[in-house]
Amino acid sequence: MKKFASLLIAGSALIGCAGLAHAEAEKDAKAISYSFEGPFGKFDKAQLQRGYKVYQTVCANCHSMKFVAFRNLADRGGPGFTDAQVKALAATFKVSETDSKGDTKDRDGMASDYFPSPALATIAGLGAIPPDLSLITKAREGWHGTFNQLLNNVGGPQYVYSLLTGYEDPPKGVAPIEGKYYNPYFTSGVWISMPPQLTDGLVKYDDDTKPTVDQMAKDVSAFLAWTAEPKMEERKQTGLEVLVYLLILAGLLYAVKRKIWAAIH
Amino acid sequence: MADTAHDNVNRRDFLMVATGAVAGVGGALVLWPLITQMNPDAAVLAMASIEVDLAPIVEGQEVILKWRGNPVFVRHRTKPEIDAAKAVKLEELKDPIARNENGKDGEAASDENRVVGGKENFLVMMAVCTHLGCVPLGNSGEFAVVQGNAKTGGWFCPCHGSQYDTAGRIRKGPAPENLPVPPYKYLSDTKIQIG
Amino acid sequence: MSGPSKYQPTSAVGKWFHERLPIVAFAKDHALDFPTPKNLNYWYTFGGILAVMLVVQIITGIVLVMHYTPHVDMAFASVEHIMRDVNYGWMLRYLHMNGASMFFIAVYIHMFRGMYYGSYKAPREVLWMIGVIIYLVMMATAFMGYVLPWGQMSFWGAKVITNLFSAIPFVGPEITTWLWGGYSVDNPTLNRFFSLHYLLPFVLAGIVFLHIWALHVVGNNNPTGISVKSDKDTVPFHPYYTLKDGFAIVVFLIFYAAFVFYGPNYMGDAVNYVQANPLATPEHIKPEWYYLPFYAILRSINNKLLGVVAMFSSILILLFLPWLDTSRVRSGKYRPIFKLEFWVFCVVCVALGFVGAQKPNDTLSWIGFLLTLYYFAHFIIFLPLMGLLEQPKRLPNSISEDVLAHSHGKLAAAE
Numbered sequence: 001m002k003k004f005a006s007l008l009i010a011g012s013a014l015i016g017c018a019g020l021a022h023a024e025a026e027k028d029a030k031a032i033s034y035s036f037e038g039p040f041g042k043f044d045k046a047q048l049q050r051g052y053k054v055y056q057t058v059c060a061n062c063h064s065m066k067f068v069a070f071r072n073l074a075d076r077g078g079p080g081f082t083d084a085q086v087k088a089l090a091a092t093f094k095v096s097e098t099d100s101k102g103d104t105k106d107r108d109g110m111a112s113d114y115f116p117s118p119a120l121a122t123i124a125g126l127g128a129i130p131p132d133l134s135l136i137t138k139a140r141e142g143w144h145g146t147f148n149q150l151l152n153n154v155g156g157p158q159y160v161y162s163l164l165t166g167y168e169d170p171p172k173g174v175a176p177i178e179g180k181y182y183n184p185y186f187t188s189g190v191w192i193s194m195p196p197q198l199t200d201g202l203v204k205y206d207d208d209t210k211p212t213v214d215q216m217a218k219d220v221s222a223f224l225a226w227t228a229e230p231k232m233e234e235r236k237q238t239g240l241e242v243l244v245y246l247l248i249l250a251g252l253l254y255a256v257k258r259k260i261w262a263a264i265h
Numbered sequence: 266m267a268d269t270a271h272d273n274v275n276r277r278d279f280l281m282v283a284t285g286a287v288a289g290v291g292g293a294l295v296l297w298p299l300i301t302q303m304n305p306d307a308a309v310l311a312m313a314s315i316e317v318d319l320a321p322i323v324e325g326q327e328v329i330l331k332w333r334g335n336p337v338f339v340r341h342r343t344k345p346e347i348d349a350a351k352a353v354k355l356e357e358l359k360d361p362i363a364r365n366e367n368g369k370d371g372e373a374a375s376d377e378n379r380v381v382g383g384k385e386n387f388l389v390m391m392a393v394c395t396h397l398g399c400v401p402l403g404n405s406g407e408f409a410v411v412q413g414n415a416k417t418g419g420w421f422c423p424c425h426g427s428q429y430d431t432a433g434r435i436r437k438g439p440a441p442e443n444l445p446v447p448p449y450k451y452l453s454d455t456k457i458q459i460g
Numbered sequence: 461m462s463g464p465s466k467y468q469p470t471s472a473v474g475k476w477f478h479e480r481l482p483i484v485a486f487a488k489d490h491a492l493d494f495p496t497p498k499n500l501n502y503w504y505t506f507g508g509i510l511a512v513m514l515v516v517q518i519i520t521g522i523v524l525v526m527h528y529t530p531h532v533d534m535a536f537a538s539v540e541h542i543m544r545d546v547n548y549g550w551m552l553r554y555l556h557m558n559g560a561s562m563f564f565i566a567v568y569i570h571m572f573r574g575m576y577y578g579s580y581k582a583p584r585e586v587l588w589m590i591g592v593i594i595y596l597v598m599m600a601t602a603f604m605g606y607v608l609p610w611g612q613m614s615f616w617g618a619k620v621i622t623n624l625f626s627a628i629p630f631v632g633p634e635i636t637t638w639l640w641g642g643y644s645v646d647n648p649t650l651n652r653f654f655s656l657h658y659l660l661p662f663v664l665a666g667i668v669f670l671h672i673w674a675l676h677v678v679g680n681n682n683p684t685g686i687s688v689k690s691d692k693d694t695v696p697f698h699p700y701y702t703l704k705d706g707f708a709i710v711v712f713l714i715f716y717a718a719f720v721f722y723g724p725n726y727m728g729d730a731v732n733y734v735q736a737n738p739l740a741t742p743e744h745i746k747p748e749w750y751y752l753p754f755y756a757i758l759r760s761i762n763n764k765l766l767g768v769v770a771m772f773s774s775i776l777i778l779l780f781l782p783w784l785d786t787s788r789v790r791s792g793k794y795r796p797i798f799k800l801e802f803w804v805f806c807v808v809c810v811a812l813g814f815v816g817a818q819k820p821n822d823t824l825s826w827i828g829f830l831l832t833l834y835y836f837a838h839f840i841i842f843l844p845l846m847g848l849l850e851q852p853k854r855l856p857n858s859i860s861e862d863v864l865a866h867s868h869g870k871l872a873a874a875e
Contacts, residue, residue: 039722066537067537067540067544069311071307071311072544075307111311112308112311112312131734132735134540135540135733135734138725138730138733139731139733139734140730141730146817149726150723150726153726154725154730156730188743228733230544231543231544231550234550235550235551235721235724236721236722238551238721239717239718239720239721239722240721242717242721243714243717243718243721245287245291245294246713246714246717247714248287249284249288249291249710250710250711250714252280252283252284252287253284253288253703253706253707253710254707255280255284256280256281256284256703257703257704257706257707259280260699260700260703261700261703261704264498264695264700264863298547298548298552299523299552301547301548302523302526302527302546302547302548302549302552303526304547306527306541306545306546306547306549307545307546308541308545309545
């Protein structure tokens with residue numbers, strides 16, 4: 001028992017020290033919640049579909065997403081587009097291909113194509129290279145601290161949401177910087193090269209949801225959570241099966257072990 | 266007293282067997298991900314079907330495409346080639362079965378059963394010799410149609426000398442079967458989807 | 461294992477085979493009949509857990525290699541390919557990634573258990589030293605494995621750690637260039653790390669065999685630290701410890717699975733999901749948690765060479781532990797002062813880990829320096845002195861006497 005007490009002391013020392021860690025951004029991300037959080041959380045398909053639309057209309061103009069293919073949009077545990085919808089979505093893009101004679105030709109996008117990256121000309125002179133968004137919600141932390149992250153995850157989607165909705169006027173006495181925008185949620189410093197992107201009604205939603213800035217930021221951050229971790233639903237489902245199995249096996253082993261050892265003590 | 270001891274033994278046995286069984290089943294289930302990870306992945310499966318535009322392929326021309334990692338012949342046959350294929354009697358064939366994924370199993374290897382009705386001029390088949398997997402050479406071999414100095418249609422496998430006629434049927438050499446026709450369908454008059 | 465084998469082949473074929481290769485007898489003697497002290501507690505199950513983790517890492521690793529591409533342009537993408545396209549690829553990768561952390565959790569518990577119960581003392585010095593070598597090889601393997609996904613932390617971690625060797629006087633820069641195969645961490649570095657990361661686990665398996673061999677020559681230590689005196693003190697390994705270890709292994713797998721399926725990236729660093737960029741250092745570089753105490757020791761000394769020397773010494777000093785501890789009593793259970801100091805030492809190690817995780821600043825550097833001093837003082841001053849000065853408690857006469865006393869105690873308490 002004493003040993004456990006000592007472990008507890010060590011453990012609380014650990015958590016206490018973790019609190020010393022200071023956040024990289026000026027402010028922690030806003031702690032909004034999503035449907036996909038928690039051990040049983042699932043993606044909201046309608047939200048992912050809306051998020052896809054926001055992504056294609058707004059983000060994709062400057063940001064690439066090179067690890068996601070159109071076919072993924074129909075994958076299990078994703079936005080739940082049908083195969084026909086995916087084919088149609090892909091065909092709205094042109095893909096240039098070099099044939100066996102060396103000629104470059106444009107063809108319609110296919111389900112197996114990956115999301116096209118923006119042309120180099122579009123992103124030239126933006127002041128920074130827009131990061132690829134495939135993994136952005138896993139590559140950014142909304143908040144810090146060992147214990148905080150254990151309970152609340154790293155807050156990647158919240159980071160994206162907070163960044164998109166977190167533009168502010170610089171505080172008094174802080175001189176504005178040409179070509180930079182003040183955003184206290186930004187991961188490196190408070191000045192970001194990306195101007196505010198969302199305005200109310202910017203994207204026309206196919207369902208009845210009102211495209212407010214807040215709604216669009218939520219939807220697109222949820223979509224980006226899916227692109228970063230497309231197997232999340234499969235993972236949690238498998239995890240449940242594995243844990244139930246292991247608990248049963250542990251119980252059985254414990255019973256057998258007690259029986260066998262009964263004669264020894 | 267004796268009864269209790271007996272009960273204990275039974276209970277221990279049952280527990281042991283149950284635990285062993287549960288552990289065994291778990292061990293077997295763990296094997297599945299380790300095995301199936303070697304199956305074609307999602308990116309490979311996404312390329313499982315391709316679309317081919319037939320319009321640019323002129324009569325007497327043959328293109329080789331890659332489908333599921335293997336070469337496929339798409340040949341626009343000439344009239345003499347089709348006639349030559351149709352003239353062959355089934356008894357002369359080394360492999361009398363059509364080997365056409367789009368037809369019924371075990372159908373006779375007539376020229377009609379190797380192509381799509383009304384589209385006899387287009388022969389679509391795997392460019393993989395049924396002997397050991399080489400790509401046969403087109404417009405060559407003893408079963409090509411001879412026009413002047415040139416040969417058209419017919420295939421000859423350079424690896425071990427297998428010879429195929431103008432319908433891609435094995436006629437001579439070590440290969441056991443006709444060149445197989447992959448599953449394909451016409452999406453429009455001039456466009457097919459293989460796979 | 462003392463005495464002749466109890467194995468008697470029953471069939472003619474068994475006898476024929478046994479005379480040519482007595483492997484069945486060997487397996488029976490060492491995996492089934494091996495006499496094991498009957499008072500081992502659950503802290504002693506971590507050896508078995510470690511063996512399982514090594515096997516899990518080797519199997520998942522071999523499978524991942526079937527899909528991974530060791531090239532700076534493709535490594536990151538191939539890991540994403542595993543995560544997105546390969547059948548169960550996400551699971552295999554998360555198992556391997558979290559498996560490394562689990563491996564270290566288990567090895568640390570195993571090591572501290574050995575320190576508490578004095579398992580390094582005569583006649584187990586060689587057994588302990590082989591263990592320290594296993595730990596060193598594990599650290600090297602995990603470090604090179606972490607480089608393979610070619611994320612930002614992979615790259616910069618590799619750069620910082622390989623630069624440690626540049627502190628070596630005179631030949632330092634040449635050695636780092638040799639390690640890199642260039643003038644910085646680049647494709648040649650990735651390729652050789654991949655090669656070695658694949659090789660070392662098999663080397664590890666070989667050293668583990670030596671570790672178990674050494675264990676089976678001298679026999680297990682136990683919580684009382686008293687040597688086995690008669691058959692009454694031991695039970696055969698099977699079924700007693702196969703089942704006890706088996707149960708502990710499954711409980712450990714539950715802990716492992718909880719991370720793999722519900723917090724797979726908790727122990728990793730978010731920055732490693734950004735592809736390596738040799739032109740931009742992430743804002744806060746820190747190694748994986750299992751290196752943090754040593755990283756703190758490295759940073760606590762404000763001199764490149766001395767810092768590196770301190771860091772390597774802090775690990776290598778473990779090799780001398782059997783001779784630094786002067787106490788004639790093995791188990792910490794009967795050493796009141798040592799017991800207290802041991803737990804202070806544990807807290808110091810954990811605290812060093814926390815200092816290692818923080819961004820450096822003046823206060824933390826001081827705390828880190830004091831903790832480092834304590835770390836070394838534990839080995840060089842406290843252990844030798846405590847052995848000479850402290851008055852140990854009375855030891856039980858034998859393992860079975862101790863076990864009996866305990867079960868009587870329990871019975872008395874129950875009544």
